[in-house]
Amino acid sequence: MRFLRSVGKTCYASVYNVTRTVGRRGAPSGAPFIICYHRVVEDFEESAKTAIPSMLVSARMLERHIDWLARRFSIVSLDDVGRHLESGHSARKPIAAITFDDGYADVFHHGFPLLKRKGIPAAVFVVTDLAGTGRPQIFDRLYLSLRLAGSRGLPLRETVNAAIRAAGVEGAGVSAAPAAGDEAFRVMTVLLNRFPGESVERIMAELSGGSAMEKALEESGPLTWEMIETMHKSGITIGSHTKSHTLLTSESLAEAASQLTGSKQTIESRLRAPVRHFAYPDGRFNPLVVQAVRSAGYQFAYGICRQRDPGFPLLTISRKVLWERASLNLWGGFSSSIMNCHAHGAFDPEDRCEHDHSSSEPGEN
Secondary structure, eight states, X not given: OHHHHHHHHHHHHHHHHHHSOOTTSOSGGGOOEXXXXXXXXXOHHHHTTTSOGGGEEEHHHHHHHHHHHHHHSEEOOHHHHHHHHHHTOOOSSOEEEEEEEEOBHHIIIIIHHHHHHHTOOOXXXXXXXXXXXXXXXXXXXXXXXXXXXXXXXXXXXXXXXXXXXXXXXXXXXXXXXXXXXXXXXXXXXXXXXXXXXXHHHHHHHHHOOHHHHHXXXXXXXXXXXXXXXXXXXXTOEEEEOOSSOOOGGGSOHHHHHXXXXXXXXXXXXHHTSOOOEEEOGGGOOOHHHHHHHHXXXXXXXXXXXXXOOTTOGGGSBOOEEOOTTTTBOTTSSBOHHHHHHHHTTTTSOXXXXXXXXXXXXXXXX
16 A cells, blocks of 8 residues: 555656646745654664654654755744745745654754754744653553554454453444554554543553553653753744643633643743744644634644634644655655655645534534
């Protein structure tokens, strides 16, 4: 399946770039090309053995992306992006921006030195309740628990359903229907969408990966406040990603407001600087959540798809998620044509997203 997707992507990119002279132009309609990364690692293949592959980019590949961008765009800060969008004026040269979600420590270790060396601005969206704790994100822990459970030779879905029963968690288990691709990732998504965080923690306790899990998770720890302060002093924009990476569309308005205001206040207190930028966890927003972001005092907010709220375009700014293999062609090499397609949204139909951004009630997404 991956091979067929790669064939299709390579062929489509080749045709797209031959039939449209887009190589010297910016993103569609002059919109900034804003990239969202998550983790920056030394060795992608090694890290992908235990971590979610689509959240990883190697420092080497990140440099390829930056060099490609620098030849075609002015890479600017999010404050500059905001000024550009507020003005409504067309830039003489198309602009791009680089962002990192979730606040992983490896961004400081492997991404920040590269950005400094090249003089490239960027933004990091941090989860404030995790900063400085050494505790990985719940989805990182759950994914690894599932990978380790699957490696024991038993059907993963049966193992998970047994863990759900043993944990005393109410609700339907995971369907036994076969799924293509990374089964651990698919099961993780089902569990996170179906159960609240406390129930997921109980299920993970039943799956327990022991010392093997603890060792593997050391690599995916969060930034410390010292790291965040160092990056901020060097010009990196620090934005909010909520207090605990909660999916705001699944929460009450009171909880959403607490997540939004609490994280903003914590960062501002630590850095003694205003926080203007917010990134929606998992790109999930709806009209009520957007209003809550506005009420919390953010000026700019970012999703991970092309869906916008026409009433609040500056609070639903589009980004493109990239990772290690996003720009690879059929032969496993970096492809300028494929990067060009990403920059112009050629792979992303504007009216399609896996999340429902139109729901007006909390918890309906």
